[in-house]
Amino acid sequence: MRIGIFGFGTVGQGLLQILREKKSGIEVAAVVDRSFQRKSELLRGIKASADKDLILKDSSIDTVVELMGGIDDALYVVRTALDNGKNVVTANKALLAEHGYSLFQLAERNGRIICYEAAIAGAIPIVRNIEAVFRNERITRLMGIVNGTTNYILTRMRKDRMPYGDVLEAAQKSGLAEADPTLDVGGYDAQQKLALLVSLVTGKWVEAKNIQVRGITEVTQQDMQWAERFANRIRLVAEYDFIDNQHFMHVTPALVSEKNVLYDIEYENNAILFHGEYSGEHLFMGKGAGKFPTAFSVYSDLLHLQSENTKLRLEYDGSYLAIGDIAQTSSAFYLRLRVKDQPGVLAAIAQILGNCALSIASVHQDHSAAIQGEVDVVIHTHAAKRSAFYTALQEIQKLKSIVLHQIYLPVL
């Protein structure tokens, strides 16, 4: 096996180191990187260039590893590689979420393979397991922490009692968050990974942009502390449910109770919990990012291609998945409101909830924390249809005694 690597950053360098130490018969024939000249020490003995054709036009290279990131250049590289008869290994979830459907079809037409273990949940071998071990199993439920950056931020907010903005800044300084963090903190990275996961699980293509998404930017230190009072933690979860023959999915911050295994997944770790019809509940946990964990997933894809066992790849049947309306599913909720500290407010809120058939599990109001005649009210509801909760929320916001609708989170 002769491979060409596009993009020689952290992961590419980790991959080269693993390949050199493992002696697995995989030869790095060439590397394409914009700043290959600055990296000449690391690249000693390997042909390198900024010119993509070094790899794409070398017919002795059978496999392309795409680690450039971004969309346009990566798309060109992957398309050309497939057209030139090469297999592709990529860690680029953004590329796959946007162009995966056409790329997988192109690969199919050319009898080639795209592997992407590193694109979802870092070192966790979730793609291989869903494709191979669980390929004939119906996955009825999947719930994951698939974005390391947001999980790191939420963990630090809780442990260090620091506000969101400060933690984000610290994460940016230490390289755990991008200068423009929108993709992560807005939930879009998790949205892309969920789309790929559900495509795998159902065999039908899921358009990432059709998945409802909420990020973590609304989550405050107060919510962290309220969560802790009820032995809950806040996690950004990617959720899929197969109910009544419909496929529901969304990305949302949620309260997770200490009984849920996701409660213990801290910092940049990732975890995927899923339920198989026959095989029951499974949890896979592992590093969500990092030089070697990510590089190892790429390496494991190369081993997979090397074993010539190409029959296991899931074949998309050419149809898009119909996504159900998540509002029609049920959940318990946490709701924090800022209200005027005066009699009758709770009664008015409770009446609205009752009118919408929402049953209250608990109400908390901390009068001692009142500021300028305003106070936080925290309500936990029992499980009910999300649409009923949203209707109640609209009504509650109309009340004159509500200063600010702060935040609501589903409770898992």
Add this chain to the structure above:
Amino acid sequence: MRIGIFGFGTVGQGLLQILREKKSGIEVAAVVDRSFQRKSELLRGIKASADKDLILKDSSIDTVVELMGGIDDALYVVRTALDNGKNVVTANKALLAEHGYSLFQLAERNGRIICYEAAIAGAIPIVRNIEAVFRNERITRLMGIVNGTTNYILTRMRKDRMPYGDVLEAAQKSGLAEADPTLDVGGYDAQQKLALLVSLVTGKWVEAKNIQVRGITEVTQQDMQWAERFANRIRLVAEYDFIDNQHFMHVTPALVSEKNVLYDIEYENNAILFHGEYSGEHLFMGKGAGKFPTAFSVYSDLLHLQSENTKLRLEYDGSYLAIGDIAQTSSAFYLRLRVKDQPGVLAAIAQILGNCALSIASVHQDHSAAIQGEVDVVIHTHAAKRSAFYTALQEIQKLKSIVLHQIYLPVL
């Protein structure tokens, strides 16, 4: 693919149901079961007999599924099947732990495969993952809860505050423990599974009987409650460590802190935590037993054989693994002693521990719980060489003030 099933109990029946619903091109050609006549309803349309030759001499059957349990008959069936050119899928860890080495060699000679996903940790696809995904990864540490029965007993003891004997009896009544529970509660089932796991991880054969083992029969309700006081839980763990080029392993009940992911693995669930040199820490959790979870693992082995991807099977290199002396490794310890409630006892114990270079993390003595002038002393040590702890333990037991050496457990 035409398969023959030996043993048509719970798992066999679950497998037949899965195969009928999945329509995966796997045909059940024949079933051999001692009481096949009583099961004729379930076996409708399938050739059945108590005579093993129905399957073994049918050359149209390419794969044998061995679900009989026990050793002697199963050994005959697996050997004959391999000799007659059939692949074998088995859930029989006892058979493999005792005769696996010769059976894998026989399979190798005959160009046939033995699959055994269901033999270790029920529905968790640990065999496939170590063999395929992590086949070139060095696993430096592995820690698992691999016996559902003992985990169920320990969970019930903690939650229902019932003594060991009562919980065991309840587990036997509900079918979760055998009439003779020795294999489970003595830790021997976990010992066999650990031997198979470490064989997979190292590629060298491990003799189960050479692995140090302690069961859960010593664990009392008092230990449960002491553990809880320190936010610990008691688990039967199978542990492997690769340190200084030596392989250490043992099965022992241990205290697990709430920070350890094994803390949350309750009832008959299984979990395997392992550390890969490059890929980092992984946790796989799933059902350790049960009709469909176990049957699904057998089914998944059949799919694997069907894909003709036979190159991934680990080839034992014909040598046995040298097992290091576990006493030379380190651990923190919990020690509970029954002592005479009189001055100077603690000082004497502390002096022995100090002489053996063991540092005390905490000492607890509950005078209010003294009975007839005797009281429990609970000591937590910091991590130190196990051998030093054992030496101290021998010295402590010689003290006249010690009524009874009750129990010691490593703390993870």
